[in-house]
Amino acid sequence: MRDNGVTWDGRVTTDWDVALAKRAQRMTSSVIRETLKLMATPGMISLGGANPAPELFPIREFQEASQYVLEHAGAKALQYGVTEGYPPLKQFLLSKVHKYGVPAKEENMLIVNGSQQALDLIGKIFINPGDTVLTDRPTYLGAIQAWTAYEARFVTVPLDEDGTRVDLIEDILKREPVKFIYCLPNFHNPAGVTLSLERRQKLVDLAVRYGVFIIEDDPYGELRFVGEDITPIVVLHKENTIYLSTFSKTLAPGIRLGWIVAPAKIVAKFVQAKQGADLHTSTFVQMIAHDICQRGFLRQHVKRIRETYSERCTVMLSAMDKYFPSGLQWTRPQGGLFLWVTLPEGTDSVALLKVAVEEKVAFIPGTAFYSDGESGRNAFRLTFATAGPEMIEEGIRRLGKAIERQLART
C-alpha cells in the first residue's frame, strides 16, 4: 500500500501525483493566505492581507436588503439565475460606467464572483500554455495565481512613482507576441502607485499599434484621497480594453461580487466559460447588492471609506517617518489600501517577517507579488485599511524595531 498523502487507511490504487494535470503541478498556495494563517495569533497587528476595515461594513443595510429581497422576491432570489448576471444589478453598474463616458450595454457586462473570477475567466478564454502576458513587477498576486494555472509566461516591466514604466513596453512588443497587457492603473496593488494620464495614453497607443489588448483591473478606483480622478483606460480606448471592478472594497468582500466590461463578443465567450465554471453568480447575493445600491447608499458610504483610509494612510506615513530607520524607501499612495516599502539591497523581507512576527506585527513579503517567486526579496507590502489609527501607529513602531533588529544582523 502506498501512503500517498491520503488520510484514510484503505487500499490506495490511484497514483494521485501522476493523475494531476500538468497545470496543477504549477499551482502553489498563495503566500498571502499562508501568511494570514500565521497572523491569527493573539495580539498580532496585521498590516498584511487586504481586508477592508470591518467596522465600515454596512451591516444594517445588508439586514434591510436581505429582508426586503426575501420578503418581496424570495423565490426568485433562491432560484437558479442567468449566467450573465442579475439584469437590474447590471443596469445599476452600467449607469456607473456610463458616467465615465463608456456607452456599455447589457451585452457588454458580466457579473462574476469577485474580480478574481474575472482573472480566472480571462485565463480560461485567452491563455494557451506558453502564451506571454505582460504585467508590472510587482503585480497583483491573484493575477499571477490565476494565469499560472493556465501555464502563462510572464514578461514584466518595473514601476516607478507614475506607475508602469510604459517606455519599456515597446521593446517587448517588438521582440515577441504578447497576448495582453495587465495593469492596475489606480493605487496599484501592491505598489500603491498610480499610472499618469500621459502613460495611459501611451499605453493605449502601443496596444493599438501592436494589436494587443489591455486588461484594466480597477478595484480601488473610487478610493482616491487626494488629487483628481484620472481617465480610465477603458474610456480612452474601450474597443481593446477589458475592464474589471468589484464590490469588495466598497460594499464587502464576503459577498464575492465583481464585474467585467468588455466587447460583446468577448462577454459572450466569458458567459460560456462561466457556465462551465459555476453556472452563475448567487442570485441571492446579487439581488441584495442591487437592493443596497438602488437605495443610493453607495456614494455616501464610499466617501466614508475614502476618508477613513485617507486618515489611516496619513497616520501610517507619519509613523514610518518616525519609527523606520534610514535607508528605506516607500511609496506615498493617492488612494487605495496599500503601500510598498523597499529595504536596503540585500535585506531579506521573508527573514524580516519572522522577526516581525516575534514583535507581533505582520506584512506580506515582496516575493509574493513577483511571478518568478524570487524577486522583491528586499521589499514588502503594507495595508493601512484593516487596522485603526492607533494600531497602525503601534504596528509601525513594532515593525521599525523589527527592521532595526534585522538590519543589525545583516
Next chain:
Amino acid sequence: MRDNGVTWDGRVTTDWDVALAKRAQRMTSSVIRETLKLMATPGMISLGGANPAPELFPIREFQEASQYVLEHAGAKALQYGVTEGYPPLKQFLLSKVHKYGVPAKEENMLIVNGSQQALDLIGKIFINPGDTVLTDRPTYLGAIQAWTAYEARFVTVPLDEDGTRVDLIEDILKREPVKFIYCLPNFHNPAGVTLSLERRQKLVDLAVRYGVFIIEDDPYGELRFVGEDITPIVVLHKENTIYLSTFSKTLAPGIRLGWIVAPAKIVAKFVQAKQGADLHTSTFVQMIAHDICQRGFLRQHVKRIRETYSERCTVMLSAMDKYFPSGLQWTRPQGGLFLWVTLPEGTDSVALLKVAVEEKVAFIPGTAFYSDGESGRNAFRLTFATAGPEMIEEGIRRLGKAIERQLART
C-alpha cells in the same frame, strides 16, 4: 476598421478571434440555458430546466438566518474568508458524511460555488488536453461543458434501468488510459435511473484493478421516493473516490453552495486551484446556510421535498400513460427530479421541441446530454420538480399532442 462583433464603433485593433485560446474555441453555449430563454413566454409550461419547486424554498428560514448572522457576526460574514470553506459549515456537512460511514475530516472537504464549480476544479487539476474521461451516455451536461473547456476526450458507455452498463467498462480500461470515471449513481441526470449496488461494487473493483479514480456526483441522493438507499461509492472505496454534493436541491440553488469530499492531498490541490479561481466561496452565504442547517431544519424540509417530488413524479408517469402515443419508452425514477423519454428511432426531438413550444410546453432535447452533441436525437429529458401536479398533467397532455403531430409528419 474591422467590425469584429464589438458593439462599439471605435477603432478595433485587437483580432479577438485570433486572441482566443484553443480551449475557448471549443466552448459553446449550453443548449439548456438557450432553451430556457425560449421558454420564458407567457403560458408556457416548462418541463425542461432543473429548477427546484420554488414554493418549497425555505424563505422564512433564510430571513431568520440572514438576520441572525448579520446581527451576531456581521463583520465576519461580510469579510474575506478562507478558501477551504467556513469551518462550522464543513463540520455540519462532515457529520452527514460520517453517517454514511466515511471518516472524513476537515482536510477532506472543500466548499464550492455549487457542484458545477467542483466539476470545473476537477477539470482544472486533472485534465490535460486530450485526456480521456469515461462517462455515461447520456450524462450531466454541466460535466460535458466543464471538461470540454479543458479539452477532454469523452469515452462513453450506455445506461440501462440499473444505471451505467458497468460490464462494458473493462474493455475500455484495457484498451486505453482513462483519467477518471464519472458517474451519477442516484437518480441520474438526465436518465432518471439508479446504479445498483452490485454494479457499484463492480465499478469500484474495476477502478482499483486499473488504478483509475471515480468521481461520484450525488446532487439528488437524499431525494429517494421508493426503496432503500444504496451505499454510496465513496463508502465502498473512499481512497479512490471524489464525492460531490450540493445544497441546490435541498436548500436552494440561488445560493450556489456545494461541497467536495476527497483525499486530503487532492483537497489541498483543489484549494490551490480555487484560490486562483475566485479566492473563496461567499462567507455570507456559507454562514447563512450553516445557521439554517444547525437549527435541525433540513431533515424535515428534505422529507417535504421528497414527498412533493414523489407525488409529482407519479402524476407525470400516469399522465404519460394516458396522453403519450404508443412506441415511446421512458424511465421510472426511484427519486430525483428527472425522467428520460425515448421516441421511436428516427424521430428528432429538436424538431419536436419547436412543435411543443407551439403547444406551449417545453423540455430539453436529448442531444444536450451527449458529448458529441449529435446522439440522443430521438430522446428528451423531462423534470417533474418545477411545475405543480395540475400543470404537469396539462403539460404532458400538450406534449402528447405535439408528439402525435410530429410523428404524423415523419
